[in-house]
Amino acid sequence: MLLALDTATRTLSLALHDGTAIYAEHTWQSDSHHTVELLPAIQGALRQARLTPRDLTHLAVAQGPGSFNGLRVGFSAAQSLALALNLPLIAIPTLDIVAAGQPPLPERLIAFAQAGRGRLCGAAYAWSAEGGWQASSPTAIEAPEALFARLSAPHSPTRVAGEADRAVDAAIDALNATQARRLALASPAWALRRASFLAELAWARFRAGEQGDPLRVAPFYLHQPGVPHP
DSSP states (O other): OEEEEEOSSSEEEEEEEOSSOEEEEEEEEOSSOHHHHHHHHHHHHHHHTTOOGGGOOEEEEEOOSSOHHHHHHHHHHHHHHHHHHTOOEEEEOHHHHHHHTSOOOSSEEEEEEEEETTEEEEEEEEEETTTEEEEOSOOEEEOHHHHHHHHSOTTSEEEEEEOOOHHHHHHHHHHHHTTSOEEEEOOHHHHOOOHHHHHHHHHHHHHTTOOOOTTTOOOOOOOSTTOOOO
16 A cells, blocks of 8 residues: 655645556645645545554655755655655655646646745646656746746747636636647646645656665755756
8 A cells, every 4th residue: 555645735635546547646735834734634545544553654845846845854754754654755756746637638747836036936847648648848836927938939839727817817828829739728737736646646656666775765856947857
């Protein structure tokens, strides 16, 4: 049984996934109360699934980018469990989790997450039948309109998915009004960053032979534009 934890932003999510089925999943909005909310949520999910921590065999955590405190809480919980129970741990980039929730599309995808101070972190993705959604640009952190202008293709359709707010809506409207961009925002249900997708990405890497050393995983903090995707 794999426990997946995503605390990268104010959207928190956890899931219990055995590689075949989802036993529990909980996704919610937290007002920076990650520390006090995460452990009870883990305990509640295990209880609902009639499991104990000893039933866990694998762990996964959202790697970032994201908020410093949010990532710190997720990594602290995941590494503590991994070391206490002698379990493998894999970290998955936050934007890969967003992208994994999107259906196969011929157009470009921009996956993003809130970065604070009116900025977004985001990257472009392209779909392939062999590998699914794969990052096709470095991860950048910018104001919404600048980020979408940088990552979208002129005169070509682009899907945008992530934690949208009014600034995101305004940026998409402004770019579409120029007639040089064709951006479509994914609905909130499609854009929700769910830990079940994190779990499935982690299972794929475990099955490919990755060992998941909990002492070697590290969060990805994005502070400046143009920092490469991990």
